[in-house]
Amino acid sequence: MVTEQxxxxxxxxxxxxxxxxxxDVIGQEKVVQGTVIAMxxxxxxxxxxxxxxxxxxxxxxxxxxxxxxxxxxxxxxxLMPADVTGTNIIIKDDKGNSQFNFQPGPIFSNIILADExxxxxxxxxxxxxxxxxxxxxxxMGVSRKLNEPFFVLATQNPIEQDGTYPLPEAQMDxxxxxxxxxxxxxxxxxxxxxxxxKTMEEVAERACTxxxxxxxxxxANQIPVAEDVLKYAMMLxxxxxxxxxxxxxxxxxxxxxxxxxxxxxxxxxxxKVLALIKGRFNVSYYDLxxxxxxxxxxxxxxxxxxxxxxxSADDVITMVLEELDKKYHRRPAVHAEExxxxxxxxxxxxxxxxxxxxxxxxxxxxxxxxxEAATEEETKKKGKRGLFGxx
Amino acid sequence: MKQTNDVMKKFRRRILRGAILKxxxxxxxxxxxxxxxxxLASWIFGFKEGIWLAIGLFALSFxxxxxxxxFFKYRPTAKxxxxxxxxxxxxxxxxxxxxxxxxxxxxxxxQRADAKAALAKADHTLIKVAASVxxxxxxxxxxxxxxxxxxxxxxxxxxxxxxxxxxxEYAAAEHDFNVSYTVAQKGGKIYYRGEDGIMxxxxxxxxxxxxxxxxxxxxxxxxxxxxPDPGYAFAGWSDGLYDPIREDKGITSSLSxxxxxxxxxxxxxxxxxxDGNGDHQDSDSNSEPDPDAPPNQDNxxxxxxxxxxxxxxxxxxxxxxxxxxxxxxxTYYGDxxxxxxxxxxxRLGSGSDIPGDLQGGVSDYMxxxxxxxxxxxxxxxx
Numbered sequence: 001m002v003t004e005q006x007x008x009x010x011x012x013x014x015x016x017x018x019x020x021x022x023x024d025v026i027g028q029e030k031v032v033q034g035t036v037i038a039m040x041x042x043x044x045x046x047x048x049x050x051x052x053x054x055x056x057x058x059x060x061x062x063x064x065x066x067x068x069x070x071x072x073x074x075x076x077x078x079l080m081p082a083d084v085t086g087t088n089i090i091i092k093d094d095k096g097n098s099q100f101n102f103q104p105g106p107i108f109s110n111i112i113l114a115d116e117x118x119x120x121x122x123x124x125x126x127x128x129x130x131x132x133x134x135x136x137x138x139x140m141g142v143s144r145k146l147n148e149p150f151f152v153l154a155t156q157n158p159i160e161q162d163g164t165y166p167l168p169e170a171q172m173d174x175x176x177x178x179x180x181x182x183x184x185x186x187x188x189x190x191x192x193x194x195x196x197x198k199t200m201e202e203v204a205e206r207a208c209t210x211x212x213x214x215x216x217x218x219x220a221n222q223i224p225v226a227e228d229v230l231k232y233a234m235m236l237x238x239x240x241x242x243x244x245x246x247x248x249x250x251x252x253x254x255x256x257x258x259x260x261x262x263x264x265x266x267x268x269x270x271x272k273v274l275a276l277i278k279g280r281f282n283v284s285y286y287d288l289x290x291x292x293x294x295x296x297x298x299x300x301x302x303x304x305x306x307x308x309x310x311x312s313a314d315d316v317i318t319m320v321l322e323e324l325d326k327k328y329h330r331r332p333a334v335h336a337e338e339x340x341x342x343x344x345x346x347x348x349x350x351x352x353x354x355x356x357x358x359x360x361x362x363x364x365x366x367x368x369x370x371x372e373a374a375t376e377e378e379t380k381k382k383g384k385r386g387l388f389g390x391x
Numbered sequence: 392m393k394q395t396n397d398v399m400k401k402f403r404r405r406i407l408r409g410a411i412l413k414x415x416x417x418x419x420x421x422x423x424x425x426x427x428x429x430x431l432a433s434w435i436f437g438f439k440e441g442i443w444l445a446i447g448l449f450a451l452s453f454x455x456x457x458x459x460x461x462f463f464k465y466r467p468t469a470k471x472x473x474x475x476x477x478x479x480x481x482x483x484x485x486x487x488x489x490x491x492x493x494x495x496x497x498x499x500x501x502q503r504a505d506a507k508a509a510l511a512k513a514d515h516t517l518i519k520v521a522a523s524v525x526x527x528x529x530x531x532x533x534x535x536x537x538x539x540x541x542x543x544x545x546x547x548x549x550x551x552x553x554x555x556x557x558x559x560e561y562a563a564a565e566h567d568f569n570v571s572y573t574v575a576q577k578g579g580k581i582y583y584r585g586e587d588g589i590m591x592x593x594x595x596x597x598x599x600x601x602x603x604x605x606x607x608x609x610x611x612x613x614x615x616x617x618x619p620d621p622g623y624a625f626a627g628w629s630d631g632l633y634d635p636i637r638e639d640k641g642i643t644s645s646l647s648x649x650x651x652x653x654x655x656x657x658x659x660x661x662x663x664x665x666d667g668n669g670d671h672q673d674s675d676s677n678s679e680p681d682p683d684a685p686p687n688q689d690n691x692x693x694x695x696x697x698x699x700x701x702x703x704x705x706x707x708x709x710x711x712x713x714x715x716x717x718x719x720x721x722t723y724y725g726d727x728x729x730x731x732x733x734x735x736x737x738r739l740g741s742g743s744d745i746p747g748d749l750q751g752g753v754s755d756y757m758x759x760x761x762x763x764x765x766x767x768x769x770x771x772x773x
Contacts, residue, residue: 001496001497002496002497002498003497004497004501007497007498007501222496222498223498224487224490224491224498224499224502225487226483226486226487226490227490228474228483228486229483229486229487279505280482280484280505281487281498281501281502281505282482282483282484282487282488282502282505282506283483283487284477284482284483284484285482285483286482287482329478
């Protein structure tokens, strides 16, 4: 059961998390927000970007901000599954008897940075499957539970494909989000260089603990989703299947394999977190549109025609969304900011007053409802494409 | 909840107006269809009172269809109202609030409060009272057809146009017209004319025109020729034509014309009675005047002392005597040859020949009646 304390904490902690991350990571708002949303929702993230854009720094910063143990595994072709999961070694006890003793691998941590994950062989990559989905590791028939919260933040380089092993669909599906890490803008580049010239030290501080993060997840899960919104989300997932009854023309033309049911779970979980971050206590269609790109882009398998026509996954998602929009008219006719007479920023306070009145003052403290101004502002800037759309 | 309903009232009113507008437009399509069918049926079957029936049915169907559309299609449910309000930027707050109705959990109360706060700040004018362009276009087209049919029916009722059935019957019917060529008085006959002259039957009898000739609309009447009896000359047709050969083409109405023949006087008689005082009177010269006679023809009964009224009458009035008129048998040359007559008489009196053009006319006439002629003026006399 969510309490007002949970809501208050969620708001405060979100603000702190973004504030602390911003101290070490310049720019990359979309990636930061996406990663934080995935972590709160309990999903793994695949970061794709060229070297040097701050992927590893972001993951390290997250570890510090959430005050969670952090392990980095550099994936290479000769990396073995045991190097990831750990292995049993024979030791002798006091009586001289030999017995197996499990030596945990780097995966026994809370935040795992799987750097250049596509460089390892499929065998090693698959060592992560169980950990990513069930949060357990099985070695020699013994399953061991991983620490909670547990996240895998993997990176891959989109340019250099020599000697890489593309991630199998099963593993791709276990990533809640695939976030594209763009090159920094000129201003961001100047800030990065200025900052790192002074010191390379990372200054982000703890914003919340692992337990608090789990509590935030529980709170976000309580956000209600209207039946129509849920149905639309599932329709969106189904619309990516070329053979489904909801299949869009774009899906029929460009998609070979559509998104799995995990995509449906992911888009709803992520939309709940996004709604709460925005200071709203329900999921909207707009949240779905925003979450559609990071949730779907790695889950849909494009066919030859799409590749030949150089149509990207994001292009196809845009086409699917537009087709659904034409059919069901779910994209808001007027964006939230245009509908309100009051100036931006007054909303949270006004809402809190209403809550206090309606609940006889019981919810007075929700005056600090988690309206993340920066996120709202960003949403406006991004327009229809949303926060996590293509660059 | 009451507070929410109060706040939603202004939104609901606008949504309701929109629904009424759409219902009315949809009903107008149905009513226009009814008007089109009824008005067209009235016009087609020539039911003059049908225009009032059409107008009445239009009104009834409009009212009925509007109610049906409103209650069964466009009347917004509470969920519809919530969805429409959400669409102006409330981000599904209201629809979620509706689903959480009765839920007393903290998050549900929080959501309700958030939704109410957002609703209170929303601009209700963003809900447009409008219909889609497609609906308006269909309404426009159907109304145009309906009004068009009503206009056609009105024109029929006003007697400007016939009913469709009448028009169809008229169009389908074959239109025959009677053509009659008759002789006004005695003095000649009218024969059918072929390419080689007067038509004859197997026994070489000339085919005379008797009774009425039936001609289909647009077709040509048979060619006829008016042939005077000996001692008579063709004076013209009652419709003002002077050519004894008639070829009435493209008949579009009944035609009835009479040929007029006048008695002629031989040149010998004229020479014998050169004073031109008109003692050679025809027995019918005092009969009733023929109304179809040529304007310069006095039918032989004009008084000799009457002041001349036509160009071929001389000052003494002697020319008004029909015996002194000159006809070549084909054409009445009274006007044309008024002067020529005197000239010819003078020449004949002085022993000279008749001029060549007059001789030619007399010769043609003789040919046409099959008697031949020398054209010397003596052959055509009686």
